[in-house]
Amino acid sequence: MSVLPKSVENVITQFSRLPGVGPKSAARMTYHYLRSPNKDASKLANALIDMDENICFCSKCYNVSDKEVCDLCSNLLRKNSKLCIVEEPLDVVAFENSAIYDGVYFVLGGVISPAEGIGAEDLRFKQLKERADELLEELEDKKLEVIVATNPSLEGEATASYIHDIFEKNIKEGTMIVSRLAMGLPTGADLEYADRLTLKRALEGRRSI
Amino acid sequence: MSVLPKSVENVITQFSRLPGVGPKSAARMTYHYLRSPNKDASKLANALIDMDENICFCSKCYNVSDKEVCDLCSNLLRKNSKLCIVEEPLDVVAFENSAIYDGVYFVLGGVISPAEGIGAEDLRFKQLKERADELLEELEDKKLEVIVATNPSLEGEATASYIHDIFEKNIKEGTMIVSRLAMGLPTGADLEYADRLTLKRALEGRRSI
Numbered sequence: 001m002s003v004l005p006k007s008v009e010n011v012i013t014q015f016s017r018l019p020g021v022g023p024k025s026a027a028r029m030t031y032h033y034l035r036s037p038n039k040d041a042s043k044l045a046n047a048l049i050d051m052d053e054n055i056c057f058c059s060k061c062y063n064v065s066d067k068e069v070c071d072l073c074s075n076l077l078r079k080n081s082k083l084c085i086v087e088e089p090l091d092v093v094a095f096e097n098s099a100i101y102d103g104v105y106f107v108l109g110g111v112i113s114p115a116e117g118i119g120a121e122d123l124r125f126k127q128l129k130e131r132a133d134e135l136l137e138e139l140e141d142k143k144l145e146v147i148v149a150t151n152p153s154l155e156g157e158a159t160a161s162y163i164h165d166i167f168e169k170n171i172k173e174g175t176m177i178v179s180r181l182a183m184g185l186p187t188g189a190d191l192e193y194a195d196r197l198t199l200k201r202a203l204e205g206r207r208s209i
Numbered sequence: 210m211s212v213l214p215k216s217v218e219n220v221i222t223q224f225s226r227l228p229g230v231g232p233k234s235a236a237r238m239t240y241h242y243l244r245s246p247n248k249d250a251s252k253l254a255n256a257l258i259d260m261d262e263n264i265c266f267c268s269k270c271y272n273v274s275d276k277e278v279c280d281l282c283s284n285l286l287r288k289n290s291k292l293c294i295v296e297e298p299l300d301v302v303a304f305e306n307s308a309i310y311d312g313v314y315f316v317l318g319g320v321i322s323p324a325e326g327i328g329a330e331d332l333r334f335k336q337l338k339e340r341a342d343e344l345l346e347e348l349e350d351k352k353l354e355v356i357v358a359t360n361p362s363l364e365g366e367a368t369a370s371y372i373h374d375i376f377e378k379n380i381k382e383g384t385m386i387v388s389r390l391a392m393g394l395p396t397g398a399d400l401e402y403a404d405r406l407t408l409k410r411a412l413e414g415r416r417s418i
Contacts, residue, residue: 003305004298005275007260014253018238027299029227033257034264034273034298035318041257044223048242048254051216055243064243066214089213090240096212109244 008034011041060131062107062124064089072096072105079103080135084147085128085163087111087156091149103147106131111155112162120162129166136175144170146178217243220250269340271316271333273298281305281314288312289344293356294337294372296320296365300358312356315340320364321371329371338375345384353379355387 004012008030015026033041057063058070065071072078072092082103086092087110095101108123136144148163150156160180170176184202185194194202213221217239224235242250266272267279274280281287281301291312295301296319304310317332345353357372359365369389379385393411394403403411 003281003302005264005273007256007263007275008273010256011253011260014249014256017249019241020234020237025229027302028229030260031273031297031299032228033260039261040223040226041261044220045254045257045261047216047219047223048250048257051220051239051242052248052250052254054216055214064214064217066216072212088240089243090236093212093236 057107060134061092061105062109062127063092063105077102080138081141081143082145082147083132083135084149086149087151087159095149103145104135108150108159111150111153111159113155123159125162125166128163132167132170132176136170142175144176146176148178148180152181152183266316269343270301270314271318271336272301272314286311290348290350290352291354291356292341292344293358295358296360296368304358312354313344317359317368320359320362320368322364332368334371334375337372341376341379341385345379351384353385355385357387357389361390361392 011030011033012023012026015021015029016023018026021029033044054066055064056066056068058065058073059068060073061070063070063072067074079102082101083106084095084101084103085106085108086095087108089107092105092107095105106124106128108125108128110118110123112118112120112123132144132146136142146163146167148160150159164171164178167176167178171178182205183198184205185191185198191199220239220242221232221235224230224238225232227235230238242253263275264273265275265277267274267282268277269282270279272279272281276283288311291310292315293304293310293312294315294317295304296317298316301314301316304314315333315337317334317337319327319332321327321329321332341353341355345351355372355376357369359368373380373387376385376387380387391414392407393414394400394407400408
């Protein structure tokens, strides 16, 4: 006999499947709803159902969207001469919140990770190639800058090389420049605590002042 | 213009209302559902709705239950001569998982906490008195042991004294014994790192060996 009613156990199970949520936090989250007087559980439930029904992927950048073409891709003020490739939709949010980029995006949907069984065929490389070709088509000067903004992890690096290889022909033709986000010390970091690879990258990427 | 579609923002907002979930984790949790192919979002939504509809409080112990009287209160093997008072349903789970207690429970619904604006009138003291009287009625020898198992916090202590006061008449009459969980060093703890109050309590509660 379980101590908890089945329907409570179910919610705990569902919560504990979320990233970073252990069984204890899942139980706390569930009990929060049992305690809360103002139907918060059904608010979350309805929000989830609404999201499930209304969200699709933008047909151009594959970011999550509630339209066939997302607000960023349909925004005529964004420069279509720059294509920033990111892993996840949250990376787009990070860029947009920083207001430092005026081009368009492409969301790969992850990185190549043999350890997690994610191969190139699981990611949107085919769609990326198509999107890049489409942008090139639109550009008068036929020059597209591709900025690879995958995470500075082993997998992110491997994926960046893979992207480089995909566009090799374009790079040689001179129709594309493929760059990678700079690596080095983050603002406010303490040199003393920087890891070896970060220091190495910071040294390699040193700039004259 | 927000970067994220409204329905995604809604789910993030709902998640970030959960205890211990900040805006970043809420976003991660939401994106987990956007990525997951097997309709996990609707599984959580349905589990929440199901819980919302089927869960009530046991009319005897006020633990969460899917029946009017919960499995623990209706279990004839549990001794009704012992009443363990806890703050939250999860505390019942902790006791039951340890399989160290064979009496019945009463869930207060929190502790008196002036800082959080929770007064005695917000907790189930009236129902506790009624339940204790009901148990006394059932007992042939008219002797009930009340074990106060509120947390070892300032608020838990204050609530324990309050409970003691409620039952003062019964204690004087000799129909009730009110005890409090022992405080001291937890198993596996390091004396060196124990805080002053824990050490003080451990010393006060020392037992001959």
